[in-house]
Amino acid sequence: MSIFPRISLKPEVTEYLKSVFLNKEVLAAVGHQEADCRFQKLLTCLSHPPSYTCVRISTHLAPLEEIRHKLGEELKKQQMCSSSAQDVSIQILPHPRITDVLLLPVDGPRAVEQLSSEVVVGAQCGSAVLRGAHVFAPGILASSKYMKAGDVVSVFSDLEGRCTRGMTSFQGKKVFVGNGVAEMDRSSIFCTDEPARGVGVRMVEPLYRSPSFDGVLPSLAFLQNLPSVVVGHVLGPRPGERILDMCAAPGGKTCHIAALMKDQGEVVALDRIRNKIDRIRQNAQMLHLHSVKAYCFNSTQAVSGDSAQENEGPPFPPESFDRVLLDAPCSGLGQRPNMGSTWSLKEICSYPPLQRKLFHAAMRLLKKGGVLVYSTCTVTLAENEEQVAWALETFPCLTLQPQEPHIGAEGMPGAGLSPEQLRLLQRFSPELSWDQAETTTPLQCRADGDTIGFFIVFSTKAHEKTVFCQLC
């Protein structure tokens, strides 16, 4: 059953994605009907949230069972304080293979009655609500003229980006995401010199109910999508190593890497956007991680021309790092829930060239014998398998390696990679198993298939003696 319409994209983007998912190699492998069915399912599952919340826990600070117990206690307290308290037992399950992950089922879609008073929020805010957030004031686009703090309102997400800030009603395409209580008058949201901050609508009857993690065990529990946690494990950092995270903000993976190293060694985190660097530092501080060093820097220029120059910060001499993570900027088309994107095809196609520049820098900064992990949260071939084909041709010293854990599917055909090469790639493909009506399978068995769309490559750079590579 799907309760939301399929993700709303520009027609040119839908056509492009269709040509990706129905490419010749896929058609030859599974046939037209199956390929088309997967594509249609992808468009539907992208607009729906995963059926669970994934929490990465700080096993560098306490054992899993202790954190699981504390989390249960905290969430029980939260439930008792909630005005809509219902006695629903809170399930917190360990992931069967990933030792620092806890899974919490999401309750939804629930039957919630729509009210006459409406608040319309932007698509990004609507997606956050579907994953358990309250509505923050900057996300509010429209409300009734007379909305006062304390009013009970229905919250809708604007699907096509057509609602403009300050409207009093909106008739465009929108979807209902639940009911809440306004915490501000309309005038304090729209009629102020300073942009309003804080919670604008506290959700009391969300369509999908999941615990709010706002302020809950901040040093022990970190919300992170399952594939993002897998990235840290695949990279396999060890205590004492020097690791580079080239596109790091807000630092979820950086902090995971530091935690896996037991905070021993150095994790250098770079990001091009200055105000995002503080987020990396705040997250590292919150998780008690001291080995993270964050810098604002364009990673395409992170290799220093002078190989003898040893700076503490960037640029760095070639071959400075034991392992490099390139969690690349990408078109983000795997994110869930995503009700709609107004991006043009040109915008989507602007990423591969940037990813290749970053890849060149990554290869130069990596020590011989070192490990490079490349990842994206998108579903296109151009940013995933085609980048792998390009990298293998450009850098003969690069070898794909098996991944541990490998809980996603294999790579998608279409980029000329061999079946053996595709088996070494990890593609999280929710369209392969997504079925919202299927609630009988235990969460621990269903979780690996019900993720955001994501892609991971694990590779090593050969020692000079084996392969000569001019480019890295």
Ligand SMILES: C[S@@+](CC[C@H](N)C(=O)[O-])C[C@H]1O[C@@H](n2cnc3c(N)ncnc32)[C@H](O)[C@@H]1O
């Ligand atoms: C996918 S996000 C990274 C998410 C992050 N790894 C995490 O797990 O929290 C990509 C990031 O790349 C950054 N970025 C884009 N171009 C960059 C560049 N040339 N150099 C460094 N960072 C860049 C963006 O600002 C964005 O924060």
